[in-house]
Amino acid sequence: MPDQVVAASSLCVKLAQNDVIDNLNFTIGRGEVFALLGGNGAGKSTTLKTFLGAVSPSSGTASVMGLSVDADINTIRSKVAYLPESVMLYGHLTGIENIEYFLSLAGIKQAQPEIEEALTKVSLQTDAWHKNLSHYSKGMRQKTAIALALLREAPVLLLDEPTSGLDPRAIDEFNQLITTLANSGSTIFMVTHDVYGACQVAHRIGLLDKGKIVGMFERKNNAHIDIEEVHAAFSQGKIK
Amino acid sequence: MIRFSDFSRETIFLSRQPYVLIFLMIVLALSIFSVWSGIAETQAQQNTIESLLEKDNVDRAQALEKQSSYGSAAYYSFHLTYFPPSPLAFAAMGQRDIYPWKHRIRMLALEGQIYETDADNPELSFLGRFDFAFLISVLMPLFIILLLHDIRSSEREAGRFDLLIVTARNQHTLWTARALVLSIALMLVLLLPLFVGAAIMQASLSKTVLMALITLAHLLFWGAITITVGKLMAMRGQSSPRIASALLALWLTLAVIVPVVSDTAINKTVKSPNGGDLLLLQRETVNDAWDLPFSDTWDAFLSKHPDWAEHTQMESSFEWKWYYAFQQVGDQKTEDLSNAYRNAIAKKDTAAGVVAFFSPPMMTQRLMTSLADTDITASLGYEQRVRDFHQSLRYFYYPLLFNKSEFNLQVMDDLPRFLP
Ligand SMILES: Nc1ncnc2c1ncn2[C@@H]1O[C@H](COP(=O)(O)OP(=O)(O)OP(=O)(O)O)[C@@H](O)[C@H]1O
Ligand SMILES: [Mg+2]
Numbered sequence: 329m330p331d332q333v334v335a336a337s338s339l340c341v342k343l344a345q346n347d348v349i350d351n352l353n354f355t356i357g358r359g360e361v362f363a364l365l366g367g368n369g370a371g372k373s374t375t376l377k378t379f380l381g382a383v384s385p386s387s388g389t390a391s392v393m394g395l396s397v398d399a400d401i402n403t404i405r406s407k408v409a410y411l412p413e414s415v416m417l418y419g420h421l422t423g424i425e426n427i428e429y430f431l432s433l434a435g436i437k438q439a440q441p442e443i444e445e446a447l448t449k450v451s452l453q454t455d456a457w458h459k460n461l462s463h464y465s466k467g468m469r470q471k472t473a474i475a476l477a478l479l480r481e482a483p484v485l486l487l488d489e490p491t492s493g494l495d496p497r498a499i500d501e502f503n504q505l506i507t508t509l510a511n512s513g514s515t516i517f518m519v520t521h522d523v524y525g526a527c528q529v530a531h532r533i534g535l536l537d538k539g540k541i542v543g544m545f546e547r548k549n550n551a552h553i554d555i556e557e558v559h560a561a562f563s564q565g566k567i568k
Numbered sequence: 569m570i571r572f573s574d575f576s577r578e579t580i581f582l583s584r585q586p587y588v589l590i591f592l593m594i595v596l597a598l599s600i601f602s603v604w605s606g607i608a609e610t611q612a613q614q615n616t617i618e619s620l621l622e623k624d625n626v627d628r629a630q631a632l633e634k635q636s637s638y639g640s641a642a643y644y645s646f647h648l649t650y651f652p653p654s655p656l657a658f659a660a661m662g663q664r665d666i667y668p669w670k671h672r673i674r675m676l677a678l679e680g681q682i683y684e685t686d687a688d689n690p691e692l693s694f695l696g697r698f699d700f701a702f703l704i705s706v707l708m709p710l711f712i713i714l715l716l717h718d719i720r721s722s723e724r725e726a727g728r729f730d731l732l733i734v735t736a737r738n739q740h741t742l743w744t745a746r747a748l749v750l751s752i753a754l755m756l757v758l759l760l761p762l763f764v765g766a767a768i769m770q771a772s773l774s775k776t777v778l779m780a781l782i783t784l785a786h787l788l789f790w791g792a793i794t795i796t797v798g799k800l801m802a803m804r805g806q807s808s809p810r811i812a813s814a815l816l817a818l819w820l821t822l823a824v825i826v827p828v829v830s831d832t833a834i835n836k837t838v839k840s841p842n843g844g845d846l847l848l849l850q851r852e853t854v855n856d857a858w859d860l861p862f863s864d865t866w867d868a869f870l871s872k873h874p875d876w877a878e879h880t881q882m883e884s885s886f887e888w889k890w891y892y893a894f895q896q897v898g899d900q901k902t903e904d905l906s907n908a909y910r911n912a913i914a915k916k917d918t919a920a921g922v923v924a925f926f927s928p929p930m931m932t933q934r935l936m937t938s939l940a941d942t943d944i945t946a947s948l949g950y951e952q953r954v955r956d957f958h959q960s961l962r963y964f965y966y967p968l969l970f971n972k973s974e975f976n977l978q979v980m981d982d983l984p985r986f987l988p
Contacts (some may be wrong), residue, residue, distance in 0.1 A: 405737075432577045
């Protein structure tokens with residue numbers, strides 16, 4: 329993978345005096361799917377937020393498409409679609425209205441058919457499209473937010489536990505979606521607990537523990553990353 | 569730069585939020601009520617003046633018919649003086665609730681006639697009447713705080729903050745657009761009733777616009793404070809209730825504590841004669857005059873009116889010229905006290921004007937009452953017009969009394985008339 333679309337270099341983040349991210353170094357190339365695996369509190373969400381400028385590095389650099397988060401965060405944000413860990417949208421608007429609102433915040437105008445197409449892709453049931461979001465389940469909200477991320481048509485996707493709350497069929501469909509996106513050139517940086525899903529879609533997997541990368545796995549000969557191997561790393565106590 | 573699209577997006581978005589709509593409806597209702605009650609009070613005052621005016625001429629004509637001397641004519645004819653509410657008074661009743669705006673006076677000693685009405689003024693709470701000026705100066709800051717304090721923090725608490733700032737082309741335009749839409753909506757529901765009221769009362773457009781600009785300036789002050797405090801505290805991770813508490817404390821300080829404490833302090837520091845003392849002194853002077861030698865009254869009277877020195881000889885133990893002379897001496901005796909009393913009022917007002925620089929709600933109220941001619945200056949102006957009119961009565965009657973003219977009802981057609 330030639331271009332470095334997402335890059336962390338000696339990246340450290342302190343939150344409330346604690347070293348949450350400790351000297352991270354990695355790069356993600358164009359069209360690559362990179363998954364960061366780790367236990368609760370390992371620092372996965374914080375790492376993602378650093379690339380969004382929602383958290384500032386205490387030292388080192390985080391950059392997206394060659395732009396440092398310290399310098400040009402608005403440009404970075406225009407090139408990144410983000411799926412937050414817990415999806416909270418506006419309860420008094422319908423799924424479609426929520427999408428329209430956030431798209432217009434980003435200065436993007438998508439026609440109704442495109443929005444419906446995206447909602448179909450994430451298999452949100454049609455009868456929910458025009459219902460207020462306050463009536464949605466967690467998985468339905470998750471699907472709405474994924475559809476929103478797709479509609480951003482951003483070259484980079486930062487996804488925080490994208491499959492949490494999705495049923496198995498929806499997870500399968502999501503994994504296929506990610507693969508298709510990557511094949512068409514999108515760069516995907518996701519954070520997850522789902523070892524199986526990560527092995528299905530990721531080109532590389534980083535294991536994060538206490539803010540440090542403690543293991544890195546890679547596809548060999550275009551075969552999926554070996555789930556046994558990754559799982560072993562967890563159970564060997566590298567990850568608590 | 570904020571674009572029109574940001575503005576229209578947030579307008580549609582906020583208009584979909586039930587609580588925003590309910591809030592604006594409540595404010596609209598309060599604004600309508602304040603304007604309506606102001607108009608009702610203004611019209612009641614106008615009606616009172618009109619019905620008194622109708623009676624004024626009739627009563628005086630009836631009283632004069634029965635008279636056979638200028639002295640008794642002066643004694644029995646009352647004159648209505650009044651201060652009609654300005655067209656904008658409905659928006660800021662100001663001192664009209666505290667100072668009298670009508671006196672029926674006659675040519676007796678004046679001070680007593682002016683100050684005796686003081687006694688029957690209703691006690692008003694320090695907050696005063698619920699008029700438009702009160703709504704804008706005291707309550708509007710609360711609306712703004714409620715509406716704008718959690719623009720950021722509420723989104724953080726709802727878990728949408730990160731997604732919003734990451735998605736928005738520029739997060740500042742998002743917050744600015746939201747604050748602007750809410751402020752403009754608030755401004756509209758506040759000002760719409762004002763303009764309708766001003767049209768009903770036929771107030772001048774320029775003064776109404778000035779009133780609206782004062783409202784806007786006050787709104788901008790609280791809007792800027794709320795957004796700045798909200799932003800700084802939200803960035804430190806403070807919750808919406810804490811932000812609201814901090815802002816409410818500021819409101820309490822500027823809208824309640826500063827006005828009340830400064831009012832008490834000003835009343836304590838600025839020395840003012842007691843209105844009661846003034847009344848008493850005049851009453852005593854006038855009552856004592858009956859028992860004093862005539863020369864005492866004449867000496868005091870002539871010190872102000874030497875031109876009547878040749879006309880003071882008395883042909884009986886009671887003469888009207890002597891009676892009115894000691895009435896005037898009653899005013900002369902209390903002149904210093906009365907001046908001191910009015911100076912103290914003006915001085916307190918000046919001091920309050922200085923304090924108002926530290927309390928935008930006070931400043932707003934002062935500017936609005938000044939625009940509506942309902943401030944201290946306007947009330948003192950009316951009092952001065954009453955004094956001038958009373959003076960003109962004396963100038964009318966003195967030649968008739970001192971020259972011993974024969975009573976002629978036709979002469980009374982030239983009685984001075986009070987013009988507001
Ligand atoms: N705002 C904050 N202030 C202080 N500490 C924080 C803050 N946010 C996160 N932390 C701490 O940083 C560490 C990493 O948190 P983070 O949310 O990145 O973990 P995570 O790997 O995403 O965990 P999970 O799998 O539970 O989502 C945790 O120890 C957490 O307590
Ligand atoms: Mg997390």
